[in-house]
Amino acid sequence: xxxxxxxxxxxxxxxxxxxxxxxxxxxxxxxxxxxxxxxxxxxxxxxxxxxxxxxxxxxxxxxxxxxxxxxxxxxxxxxxxxxxxxxxxxxxxxxxxxxxxxxxxxxxxxxxxxxxxxxxxxxxxxxxxxxxxxxxxxxxxxxxxxxxxxxxxxxxxxxxxxxxxxxxxxxxxxxxxxxxxxxxxxxxxxxxxxxxxxxxxxxxxxxxxxxxxxxxxxxxxxxxxxxxxxxxxxxxxxxxxxxxxxxxxxxxxxxxxxxxxxxxxxxxxxxxxxxxxxxxxxxxxx
Amino acid sequence: xxxxxxxxxxxxxxxxxxxxxxxxxxxxxxxxxxxxxxxxxxxxxxxxxxxxxxxxxxxxxxxxxxxxxxxxxxxxxxxxxxxxxxxxxxxxxxxxxxxxxxxxxxxxxxxxxxxxxxxxxxxxxxxxxxxxxxxxxxxxxxxxxxxxxxxxxxxxxxxxxxxxxxxxxxxxxxxxxxxxxxxxxxxxxxxxxxxxxxxxxxxxxxxxxxxxxxxxxxxxxxxxxxxxxxxxxxxxxxxxxxxxxxxxxxxxxxxxxxxxxxxxxxxxxxxxxx
Numbered sequence: 223x224x225x226x227x228x229x230x231x232x233x234x235x236x237x238x239x240x241x242x243x244x245x246x247x248x249x250x251x252x253x254x255x256x257x258x259x260x261x262x263x264x265x266x267x268x269x270x271x272x273x274x275x276x277x278x279x280x281x282x283x284x285x286x287x288x289x290x291x292x293x294x295x296x297x298x299x300x301x302x303x304x305x306x307x308x309x310x311x312x313x314x315x316x317x318x319x320x321x322x323x324x325x326x327x328x329x330x331x332x333x334x335x336x337x338x339x340x341x342x343x344x345x346x347x348x349x350x351x352x353x354x355x356x357x358x359x360x361x362x363x364x365x366x367x368x369x370x371x372x373x374x375x376x377x378x379x380x381x382x383x384x385x386x387x388x389x390x391x392x393x394x395x396x397x398x399x400x401x402x403x404x405x406x407x408x409x410x411x412x413x414x415x416x417x418x419x420x421x422x423x424x425x426x427x428x429x430x431x432x433x434x435x436x437x438x439x440x441x442x443x444x445x446x447x448x449x450x451x452x453x454x455x456x457x458x459x460x461x462x463x464x465x466x467x468x469x470x471x472x473x474x475x476x477x478x479x480x481x482x483x484x485x486x487x488x489x490x491x492x493x494x495x496x497x498x499x500x501x502x503x504x505x506x507x508x
Numbered sequence: 509x510x511x512x513x514x515x516x517x518x519x520x521x522x523x524x525x526x527x528x529x530x531x532x533x534x535x536x537x538x539x540x541x542x543x544x545x546x547x548x549x550x551x552x553x554x555x556x557x558x559x560x561x562x563x564x565x566x567x568x569x570x571x572x573x574x575x576x577x578x579x580x581x582x583x584x585x586x587x588x589x590x591x592x593x594x595x596x597x598x599x600x601x602x603x604x605x606x607x608x609x610x611x612x613x614x615x616x617x618x619x620x621x622x623x624x625x626x627x628x629x630x631x632x633x634x635x636x637x638x639x640x641x642x643x644x645x646x647x648x649x650x651x652x653x654x655x656x657x658x659x660x661x662x663x664x665x666x667x668x669x670x671x672x673x674x675x676x677x678x679x680x681x682x683x684x685x686x687x688x689x690x691x692x693x694x695x696x697x698x699x700x701x702x703x704x705x706x707x708x709x710x711x712x713x714x715x716x717x718x719x720x721x722x723x724x725x726x727x728x729x730x731x732x733x734x735x736x737x738x739x740x741x742x743x744x745x746x747x748x749x750x751x752x753x754x755x756x757x758x759x760x761x762x763x764x765x766x767x768x769x770x771x772x773x774x775x776x777x778x779x780x781x782x
Contacts, residue, residue, distance in 0.1 A: 228605075228676075231610065236594075237598065237656050240652055243653075244635075247630075248626065248630035260629075313517070321521065330763070331714075331757050335535075336531075338735070338753060343534065387775060445717045446732075449716075480629045480630060483625065483628065
C-alpha cells in the first residue's frame, strides 16, 4: 500500500478557491476589459483606445506622473527619516520605548482619520500649521489649495503616517549588526559620522531594501489618504492612478477605469522588478 | 563635544514629540469643544468641556448610524480574519512541509497577492455575477482574499520552527492529516496566530477603499465610510467630526497597548522578505 502523505495538497484548496475567484480571475480578466468600451449597459472591443486616451488626456497623464512622484518622494523620505529615527531611538536615550511607540502609533490609526485631521491642520488661514508658522513670522502656503503644493502636502502626511513602520524595520535591522564592527571601526580611528556611513548604512542594507520596496508599492497603490485630503484636486493637480481609477469608475467609464488598473499593475512591475534585482545584487558580503 | 550631542539629542526628542503627539492632542481638544469653539481650529483649551455631550451627539447622529457601522465593521473584521487564520495556516503548513514544483506556483501567487493592486471594476462585475456585490459575505471573502498572502508568509515562516517529528509521531498514532493539523500543529502556532489576528484586524478595520467599492448602500456602512461621510455632514460642527475621529482612533490604541509586542513582530517579520 502506498504511504499516504500527512500533507495533502487539498489543504490549499479553500484558500486557493477564494484567492482564485476573487483575486486571480478579476486580475486576468482585467487584461481583456481594459481593451473594451464598457459601461453599465454594454461592452465593445476597442483595442488599445483606452490606453491611447490615457496618454493623451492631460488629466489622466497627470495622474500617472503624480503616482511616480508621490511614490518616489514618500519612499525616499521614509527611507532617510526612518533610518535617522531608528539610529536616534536605539541610542539608549531618555524615554526611548515611549518615543518608539509614539512614532509607530500613526501606522495603526485610520488613514481617513489622519487625512481629515491634517486637512484641518493645513487649512490655509485658520489651520494650526500656518498659525504656528506665522508665530515665527513665516507666511504659510496654502498647503492643499495651491495646485503646485497639494500633492507634496499629501505626501508629507503619508510620510508622517508611515515613517513609523520604516523606523521599526530599521530598528530590527540595527539590532542585527554586531557591535564588534563598531569596535573595530573605532580602533581604526573612525569618527561617529564615518561609523555611520561605513558601518551602519551598508550593514542595514536588507532593511533598506524592505523599506524601499514596501513604501514604493504602498505609495503607488495609495488611494484613501489622497481621497480624504484633496480628492485629486485642486483640478487634477494631486490625482494619482488610484484616484483616477475611482473617478472613471464613478463616471461609468468602466473600460477606462480598468485600463488605469492595468497601467498601475504594469507600473509596479516595471519599477519594482528591476529594483528587487538591483537591490538584492548589491547586498554586501561581510 | 559631549554637551553638543546632548543638545542635539534633546532637540530631536522634542521635535519627534511635537510632530507625532500634537495632532492627537489637537483631536482630543477639539472633540471636547462646543461647535462655535471648535470652528477656530486652534490648540486652545475648550471654553467649556462638552466631551460627553459630543460623544452622545455623534452616536445619535443620522439615526444611530455609527452603531450600525461599528457592528458591520466588527462583523467583517472578525469573520474575514478567522478565515485568513485557518486557511492561511493550512497553506503555510503545506508550503513549509512539502517540496515540489507546486510550491513555486503557490509562492508565486502569494507574492502576486502582496504586490498587484486588485482590479476593482472586474471584481465588482464578478461579485455581481455570483450575487455577492453589496453583501457583507462578499466583503468578508474579499478581505480574506486580499489578506491571505500576508498570513501565509507569516505562518510558513513560523511553521519552520516546529519539528517534523511531531507530525510523524501523530501520524504513527493513527491521526488523519486534518487531526494532525488541527490537534497538533495549530495549537502550537499560537504566538504567530495572535500576531496575524492583531495585524490583520487593524488592516481590515481601517480599510476604506474596498468597502467604498464593493459595499455601497446605507445599511452596509463601515466605520471608515461613516467617518468619511461625516466630513461633509459636519462642516459646521468640527467638534463632532473630531469626536468621530477620536472614536475611530481608540480601538487601535487599545489593541496597541495590549499587543505591542505581537504587532512589532508581525510588521517586521512580514517585512523581512519584502
